[in-house]
Amino acid sequence: MSIRVFVPRDTTALSLGADAVANRLAREAATRGHSITLVRNGSRGLAWLEPLVEVETPIGRFAYGPVSPNDVTALLDSGLLEGNISHPLALGPTEEIAYLARQQRLTFARIGITDPLSIEDYRAHTGFYGLEAALQREPQDIVEEVKASGLRGRGGAAFPTGIKWQTVLDTPADQKYIVCNADEGDSGTFADRLVMECDPYMLIEGMTIAGLAVKATQGYIYLRSEYPLAKEILDEAIARAEQAGYLGDNLCGSGRAFHLEVRLGAGAYICGEETSLLESLEGKRGLVRFKPPLPAIEGLFGRPTVVNNVLSLAAVPFILAEGAEAYATHGMGRSRGTLALQLAGNVKRGGLVELAFGATLRTLMEEFGGGTLSGKPLRAVQVGGPLGAYLPESQWDLPLDYEAFAAESAVLGHGGVVMFDESVDMAEQARFSMEFCKVESCGKCTPCRIGSTRGVEVIDRIRANQNREANLALLHDLCETMVDGSLCAMGGMAPFPVQSALAHFPDDFQRAANGDRS
Amino acid sequence: MNESREWSSQSIQAEINALKHKPGALLPILHALQDRFGFIPSDAIPLIAESLQQTRAEVHGVISFYHHFRTAPPGRHVVQICRAEACQAVGARQLEAHAKAHLGIDYHQTTSDREITLEAVYCLGNCACGPSIRVDDSVRGRVTPEAFDALMDELQTRPLEVMG
Ligand SMILES: Cc1cc2nc3c(=O)[nH]c(=O)nc-3n(C[C@H](O)[C@H](O)[C@H](O)COP(=O)(O)O)c2cc1C
Ligand code: SF4
Ligand code: FES
Numbered sequence: 124m125s126i127r128v129f130v131p132r133d134t135t136a137l138s139l140g141a142d143a144v145a146n147r148l149a150r151e152a153a154t155r156g157h158s159i160t161l162v163r164n165g166s167r168g169l170a171w172l173e174p175l176v177e178v179e180t181p182i183g184r185f186a187y188g189p190v191s192p193n194d195v196t197a198l199l200d201s202g203l204l205e206g207n208i209s210h211p212l213a214l215g216p217t218e219e220i221a222y223l224a225r226q227q228r229l230t231f232a233r234i235g236i237t238d239p240l241s242i243e244d245y246r247a248h249t250g251f252y253g254l255e256a257a258l259q260r261e262p263q264d265i266v267e268e269v270k271a272s273g274l275r276g277r278g279g280a281a282f283p284t285g286i287k288w289q290t291v292l293d294t295p296a297d298q299k300y301i302v303c304n305a306d307e308g309d310s311g312t313f314a315d316r317l318v319m320e321c322d323p324y325m326l327i328e329g330m331t332i333a334g335l336a337v338k339a340t341q342g343y344i345y346l347r348s349e350y351p352l353a354k355e356i357l358d359e360a361i362a363r364a365e366q367a368g369y370l371g372d373n374l375c376g377s378g379r380a381f382h383l384e385v386r387l388g389a390g391a392y393i394c395g396e397e398t399s400l401l402e403s404l405e406g407k408r409g410l411v412r413f414k415p416p417l418p419a420i421e422g423l424f425g426r427p428t429v430v431n432n433v434l435s436l437a438a439v440p441f442i443l444a445e446g447a448e449a450y451a452t453h454g455m456g457r458s459r460g461t462l463a464l465q466l467a468g469n470v471k472r473g474g475l476v477e478l479a480f481g482a483t484l485r486t487l488m489e490e491f492g493g494g495t496l497s498g499k500p501l502r503a504v505q506v507g508g509p510l511g512a513y514l515p516e517s518q519w520d521l522p523l524d525y526e527a528f529a530a531e532s533a534v535l536g537h538g539g540v541v542m543f544d545e546s547v548d549m550a551e552q553a554r555f556s557m558e559f560c561k562v563e564s565c566g567k568c569t570p571c572r573i574g575s576t577r578g579v580e581v582i583d584r585i586r587a588n589q590n591r592e593a594n595l596a597l598l599h600d601l602c603e604t605m606v607d608g609s610l611c612a613m614g615g616m617a618p619f620p621v622q623s624a625l626a627h628f629p630d631d632f633q634r635a636a637n638g639d640r641s
Numbered sequence: 642m643n644e645s646r647e648w649s650s651q652s653i654q655a656e657i658n659a660l661k662h663k664p665g666a667l668l669p670i671l672h673a674l675q676d677r678f679g680f681i682p683s684d685a686i687p688l689i690a691e692s693l694q695q696t697r698a699e700v701h702g703v704i705s706f707y708h709h710f711r712t713a714p715p716g717r718h719v720v721q722i723c724r725a726e727a728c729q730a731v732g733a734r735q736l737e738a739h740a741k742a743h744l745g746i747d748y749h750q751t752t753s754d755r756e757i758t759l760e761a762v763y764c765l766g767n768c769a770c771g772p773s774i775r776v777d778d779s780v781r782g783r784v785t786p787e788a789f790d791a792l793m794d795e796l797q798t799r800p801l802e803v804m805g
Pocket of ligand 1: 305393433
């Protein structure tokens with residue numbers, strides 16, 4: 124019998140040489156006369172172990188990693204194909220790796236296990252159960268189920284998904300749309316990418332259920348152009364789902380319709396903001412719209428539109444298949460279910476950690492992350508993307524919960540956790556936040572467009588010790604003006620990392636810029 | 642530049658015609674043109690404007706709004722360096738300075754042998770394994786300055802491909 128060997132094909136595994144590992148394995152196994160079936164699975168999300176090779180044995184899958192092409196000979200010699208665990212890269216049974224075993228994987232239950240493009244694999248792992256359940260129910264019923272789950276949008280604003288859907292369902296129109304926000308622009312985040320590259324049918328299923336719930340027959344996935352592999356995989360998955368009757372004019376023979384298309388963004392962070400995204404989908408510059416009207420009432424091409432993040436939509440199949448209660452039992456307070464955290468930056472064990480809300484940041488960074496990659500002390504952590512605050516050690520015991528973070532002027536956002544060791548210069552980080560806002564501002568309002576440009580200049584003067592105290596006062600004022608006067612959260616939140624750096628790391632603003640030290 | 646990337650009014654119009662019926666067709670058209678020709682030729686602007694019944698100024702405004710679209714031909718390879726926070730935390734600033742020095746160019750410039758165009762990018766979704774760069778359509782992780790040099794040498798000395 125042919126032995127199944129798994130070598131992931133997601134962007135991270137490929138970025139670390141997974142293709143070369145797969146080729147080498149195939150070649151060497153053939154030379155040795157072993158019959159293997161190479162499966163290019165998705166990633167388990169244990170990024171620090173990539174490329175993570177797995178072998179199927181009669182007692183389950185065994186993992187090895189991180190594997191480089193040069194390790195292949197020795198691994199085969201040591202009995203990799205029998206799941207032998209004597210090689211230093213052997214990790215034992217995959218499911219027992221502590222990092223994985225200690226997570227609560229609801230949304231990411233399937234990633235890395237299946238071949239992302241195989242509909243048979245997807246079905247064999249409870250795929251389309253949610254859709255089949257939804258097809259038996261009335262739209263209002265589906266919306267009620269999502270409301271009862273307590274699901275809140277995972278794109279950043281944490282708005283209750285069921286309530287958004289209700290508005291769209293209640294607004295009559297000749298055409299409605301489901302738009303998936305796959306712009307994933309935040310540094311430190313890759314959970315949307317993992318869904319799309321490793322379990323694309325889950326997103327397709329979630330969007331189709333959303334369509335049934337609000338009576339929308341057309342969906343668009345607005346995908347950032349930085350994700351070419353996700354585009355390729357989604358396009359292929361959509362084509363196969365159409366073939367198999369899971370998309371198109373007659374969903375599973377029900378007579379109901381849902382069509383789906385991927386549209387590429389073009390390198391503009393602001394197009395992750397939902398109204399800018401809609402402008403972009405309409406073929407225009409991504410200028411933020413005034414609200415109201417809400418997109419749920421007047422969205423894409425002026426029609427009622429659900430705009431949801433990838434992870435919000437990806438949570439829906441589980442909720443429909445297992446029931447709202449199964450989802451809502453996880454979590455704390457008003458933050459129900461699980462949160463996909465992404466450990467990134469200077470971290471020893473980076474990757475995807477799906478946990479029920481409520482764990483602390485410290486648990487995440489220490490017990491999962493294992494501290495910094497450099498081995499130097501951890502100094503600051505930025506949570507929630509480029510618009511999120513930098514948190515010092517005194518805040519690492521915060522529970523991961525929307526309200527707890529908001530109380531500290533911090534955000535969970537899309538769950539990105541970027542760790543920095545003691546070598547970080549927080550004045551330089553503050554400067555970058557302003558620079559990023561300057562580069563990515565849509566330009567519609569003055570506090571953001573001009574404020575960010577001034578912000579960069581003022582921080583440069585502070586770091587050059589020109590009139591330091593006066594310029595620090597100016598920087599505080601400027602931040603307040605941006606927070607109070609910007610039309611959207613780009614200009615309104617870009618000061619958060621700056622203000623937190625000023626508050627918690629004031630010393631860094633009292634010495635010369637790195638470049639001036641020598 | 643190679644043959645298959647040469648453009649003419651006819652080939653531009655063919656790309657436009659294949660997509661102009663779509664709702665919100667402008668971005669798909671611009672992507673198709675850039676994928677095929679490597680950039681958006683200026684001759685495309687009046688053709689797109691005419692086909693979509695928009696003004697040239699509108700089309701131009703869209704092209705210039707988005708960082709991804711370029712209006713001049715790039716080198717044979719486009720190398721993007723991630724400048725965002727997670728990569729900064731593991732040495733992206735040093736890599737960025739090294740790359741510019743090694744190639745002798747700044748962002749948005751092309752080496753004199755027309756092999757490599759350097760661009761900045763803000764996150765490639767590979768944030769647990771930075772510093773990250775993208776070379777054409779493939780992402781590389783944990784890129785040290787040495788790994789960068791080796792990769793550039795490989796790109797710049799590769800024999801000419803046979804184009805399909
Ligand atoms: C500057 C800016 C960038 C944003 N980027 C994203 C993004 O990349 N992905 C995303 O899902 N939401 C992003 N959002 C949030 C969206 O505006 C919107 O709240 C979200 O797509 C709604 O979906 P959800 O309710 O499922 O979270 C961004 C918001 C702002 C202000
Ligand atoms: S805050 Fe910035 S990004 Fe938002 S609308 Fe104003 S200029 Fe545009
Ligand atoms: S920050 Fe560099 S890949 Fe995400």
